[in-house]
Amino acid sequence: MTRRIVGTALMGLVIAAMIVAAWLVPGEQGVNLVSLILVWALFAIGFDLVFGVAGMMSFGHAALFGVGGYVATNLMVFHGLDFMSALAAAAVGGALLAFGLSVFAMRVSGLFFSLLTLALAQMIYVLASNRLRHWTGGLDGIAGVPRPALLGVDFYDNRNYYLFLVAVFVAGLALMALLRTSPFGRALRAIQANDVRAAQLGYNVNRLRQSAFIVSGAYAGVSGALLASLMFYISPQMLHWTTSGDVVIMAVLGGKGTLLGPVLGVALFELLKEELSQYTQYWYGLIGLVFILATIFLRHGIAGLFLGRGDEGKGGSS
Amino acid sequence: MSAGTLKCNDIRVSFGGLKAVDGVSYEFRPGKLTGIIGPNGAGKTTLMNALSGHAATSGGSVILGGRDVTRLPVHERTRAGLGRSFQMTKIFADMSVLENLEIAAFAHRYRVQPFWAPARRFRAVRERAEAVLEEIGLFRLARRPAGTLSHGDQRALEVGLALLSDPSVLLLDEPLAGVGRDQLDGAVALIEKIVRGRTVLLIEHNMDVVMKVSDELVVMVRGRILSAGSPAGIRADKAVRAAYLGEED
Numbered sequence: 297m298t299r300r301i302v303g304t305a306l307m308g309l310v311i312a313a314m315i316v317a318a319w320l321v322p323g324e325q326g327v328n329l330v331s332l333i334l335v336w337a338l339f340a341i342g343f344d345l346v347f348g349v350a351g352m353m354s355f356g357h358a359a360l361f362g363v364g365g366y367v368a369t370n371l372m373v374f375h376g377l378d379f380m381s382a383l384a385a386a387a388v389g390g391a392l393l394a395f396g397l398s399v400f401a402m403r404v405s406g407l408f409f410s411l412l413t414l415a416l417a418q419m420i421y422v423l424a425s426n427r428l429r430h431w432t433g434g435l436d437g438i439a440g441v442p443r444p445a446l447l448g449v450d451f452y453d454n455r456n457y458y459l460f461l462v463a464v465f466v467a468g469l470a471l472m473a474l475l476r477t478s479p480f481g482r483a484l485r486a487i488q489a490n491d492v493r494a495a496q497l498g499y500n501v502n503r504l505r506q507s508a509f510i511v512s513g514a515y516a517g518v519s520g521a522l523l524a525s526l527m528f529y530i531s532p533q534m535l536h537w538t539t540s541g542d543v544v545i546m547a548v549l550g551g552k553g554t555l556l557g558p559v560l561g562v563a564l565f566e567l568l569k570e571e572l573s574q575y576t577q578y579w580y581g582l583i584g585l586v587f588i589l590a591t592i593f594l595r596h597g598i599a600g601l602f603l604g605r606g607d608e609g610k611g612g613s614s
Numbered sequence: 615m616s617a618g619t620l621k622c623n624d625i626r627v628s629f630g631g632l633k634a635v636d637g638v639s640y641e642f643r644p645g646k647l648t649g650i651i652g653p654n655g656a657g658k659t660t661l662m663n664a665l666s667g668h669a670a671t672s673g674g675s676v677i678l679g680g681r682d683v684t685r686l687p688v689h690e691r692t693r694a695g696l697g698r699s700f701q702m703t704k705i706f707a708d709m710s711v712l713e714n715l716e717i718a719a720f721a722h723r724y725r726v727q728p729f730w731a732p733a734r735r736f737r738a739v740r741e742r743a744e745a746v747l748e749e750i751g752l753f754r755l756a757r758r759p760a761g762t763l764s765h766g767d768q769r770a771l772e773v774g775l776a777l778l779s780d781p782s783v784l785l786l787d788e789p790l791a792g793v794g795r796d797q798l799d800g801a802v803a804l805i806e807k808i809v810r811g812r813t814v815l816l817i818e819h820n821m822d823v824v825m826k827v828s829d830e831l832v833v834m835v836r837g838r839i840l841s842a843g844s845p846a847g848i849r850a851d852k853a854v855r856a857a858y859l860g861e862e863d
Contacts, residue, residue, distance in 0.1 A: 477732040489707070490706060492704060496688055497689075504727065
């Protein structure tokens, strides 16, 4: 128990140090990298509510991420909506799409759920690349995605926008911390451990799983909108299945089922990408190698190092 | 807690061509413990699954407290006052004993699970869980991960989970399975204590125990009720003896 608290505090310190260090490094290189990490981390902690807490392996989160980005971009670029409203709309858009996907995908469970979410997300990717070119810019994407205009601060300056992202990240993290320790979060864990028992105790298992998926969709929507505005650009690549794969890798690498693990997973992923891509175009293959080694030697991801969970494996939950 | 009524009308459950439960009609006596015995494969657990919603019926109806629950999903039946323990222990092994009971307590207390505050803030739920913890005699093990408990204690926790919703009808599927000889007396005493005032169905293979705790016995063979009556009457029943001797030995 105490090991858990100390480990979590240490992980929090590492993340805080990363955020502060990036700010202290002169120039924009540090903040640019950590900006990217924070946006993806928001995506990953939302994803982990479904994946690590409720135990559903979604392979379609790219759809929620990309649609969030497109909702915000369209509203701002073509309809002149302000940034904060567009961000809220991205959350709603992600949540609504998550609800829509869940209606189909939750008819099945396990591997079939993964495959169905993958298929549905790919369908959206294909639609976005071709049929919906009018809204998505097709494979060219849409450039010139705006940033917020708040309090007279120039958020087109990357260092200023960094502070905005840190604030959104901290708020999102705090909200997720609450959700996970709430009775709602515990119920999701119970469902993952034993859904038959959870239903017998009186939990509406499907409704709870669906709720988790919808919350996760809102997180994905917001982070997708933030990524688009960070890059000033959005393309259907965000909807591609490899984006879904990336977030799975990040969560597993960091430690699924923990609040801060996925954040560290994102940090490692982005750091490796940044460094390795300078030396070789095959950086993705090397990340794959790191991922394979981690699943063999670090069964609980980076978080396992902090929380003292070695390779002993979890006790069965039958 | 009030004694609930439970009635089955011509319940049928088939697995492919196998008629696991083949037309069972019975009205269980409210507030009494009914033991269900019969050889392996007689359909005892399947009948219990049909009553709790874990097995789909191909015919017949389940009436709980005067209400037809045949089409209700598992969690709705629990909310209607039906509790159940499982033959294979289904506890949350990685969570502490107290957390196990709190999870049951939250399920019982809230239809929509609170998401706006940490679980530990809910005092009333904690107290309810602790009360059951006391009742099943596991208070000193509250902080232990449930998976590390002895088999007998896990069975007690399993019963405790079923008990937390204060069900008016309680289905116990072999609560003593695998409990060691040294823990048997305590386990039987626990069952006798918790069932008081409830309508209870008990599947149990230990004949001494069943005969001792049951008010009434139902004998199942090949998916049907062969005989029903008082334990003494059943003990003397020739047909029951024949069914047992013919099939098991």
